[in-house]
């Protein structure tokens with residue numbers, strides 16, 4: 001998995017502050033110098049005033065101003081399952097690599113190239129909500145268990161890819177042959193969202209009960225967001241992370 005910031009609003013926190021101060025200023029923010037816009041906010045410097053205002057907005061749930069700055073991320077090599085989860089967020093915009101025009105026609109695909117690797121292939125005992133080893137395998141060593149899992153996982157996926165290639169050879173269109181491909185098949189995406197939505201997605205998808213892959217992807221997005229919009233995401237990570245879906249007012 002690879003996540004990169006493709007494009008983002010320049011100076012997002014200046015924009016957040018301008019939008020928020022607009023609500024309480026008599027003057028028109030459009031032709032007031034930024035230093036003046038921020039003059040009544042507590043702080044010794046402009047940077048300090050920005051920090052005060054952003055902290056105040058987040059602490060009081062005044063999230064509207066965070067809808068103005070946008071960021072666009074490129075994401076490489078997540079599963080179709082991860083894609084299905086993230087695309088449930090209706091205030092984000094997506095472009096998803098099509099399976100209609102991308103053919104997986106390598107003779108013998110390297111596992112890591114075309115489908116995702118899952119953590120249970122490397123660790124025998126990962127605490128998971130719905131994970132339980134059946135009685136018939138409980139006596140096996142960790143290595144035996146891991147070998148069995150790896151063999152079953154790779155074999156099953158490679159069978160699916162063989163069937164896919166055969167269906168293409170038999171004249172089935174890629175958009176129909178793809179029905180036999182596994183949900184672990186990799187996909188690339190481009191995702192755009194505003195800073196408020198990014199915090200909301202992080203609330204849900206970076207949480208301990210989210211699936212590892214969407215959590216890892218969200219954590220990488222959050223790291224890049226921290227470089228793009230530092231005061232906001234520093235406050236978010238220190239004071240708000242772990243909250244549950246606190247979108248209003």
Ligand SMILES: Cc1cc2nc3c(=O)[nH]c(=O)nc-3n(C[C@H](O)[C@H](O)[C@H](O)COP(=O)(O)OP(=O)(O)OC[C@H]3O[C@@H](n4cnc5c(N)ncnc54)[C@H](O)[C@@H]3O)c2cc1C
Pocket residue numbers: 088089090091200204205209210211245247
């Ligand atoms: C651990 C986990 C398990 C899940 N399991 C399932 C599952 O089994 N099946 C399944 O279908 N989904 C499942 N989901 C997806 C989940 O139910 C949401 O659809 C998804 O997380 C999108 O988030 P959201 O509802 O906050 O909406 P978003 O699209 O992110 O919207 C953000 C917010 O805007 C508001 N909003 C947006 N649209 C509307 C609307 N039409 N009406 C009212 N308010 C709106 C809501 O306040 C919402 O929280 C799961 C999610 C998680 C994290």
